[in-house]
Amino acid sequence: MNSGETDGTTGGRGPAAVAVDGERRARALEQLMTVGRQHSAVTVMFHSAIAAKQGLNATEEKTLDFLERRGPLTAKDLAELTGLAPASVTGLVDRLESKGFVRRVKHPTDKRRVLVELNQRKLGEFAVFFEEWARDIVDACEEFSAQELETVVRFLAVMSERQSKFVARLSE
Structure with a gap:
């Protein structure tokens, strides 16, 4: 050679x-x-x-995160995102509604469907926790180069996708 x-x-x-x-x-x-x-x-x-x-469990808190990032969702959407059975999603939404975090509203184009919508004012109570944590993350990332951070982002995106697919298989 x-x-x-x-x-x-x-x-x-x-x-x-x-x-x-x-x-x-x-x-x-x-x-x-x-x-x-x-x-x-x-x-x-x-x-x-x-x-x-905030008087919630982790599943309730993460459901609020889905709603914040994606906007109003149907119960079916929430079932797909969380991997919960439809009956469990109904109970989840009932609990979040009774605690004032969400409300059910009519779907704008299909009156037979209902959307779950965040109460933004109530969600604002979480902001203080996450603002402090965001500052800690930015501070911790100072020791990494942009290339290293891009690699971490790529890794986490791949792992999140794989984990979501695994959750879907578990739910079948």
Whole structure:
């Protein structure tokens, strides 16, 4: 092989270099799984604590997040997003409505359907928690380059999509 050619599998590197990369990747994946589990647990605890401050559970709080990001949704939409059964979504919306966080409104084009809409004033009570957390995130990200942050964004987008598909399979 000439110095500019590769064997097509190792990028011109020898078997020892490829083995080292394989071991490094295996260690990195193991660390990722460990840190991912820790992050998942602390995220659940974070959302449970934020929700509890408002008399909600984590599912209720995340449902409000869906409504804030996507606008008014039907119960069917909420069932698809949350992976909950339709009867569970009805109970969820009933609880959120009784606590003043949402209201049911007529669909603008199909009078047979109902939309679940946020009470923006009531949702504003959450703002103080998330504004402080957003400042912490921005501060923590100062040590990362734009390229590193873009990689994290890409990774989280892929993982979110995969996790959503897995939840859908579990709900079948």
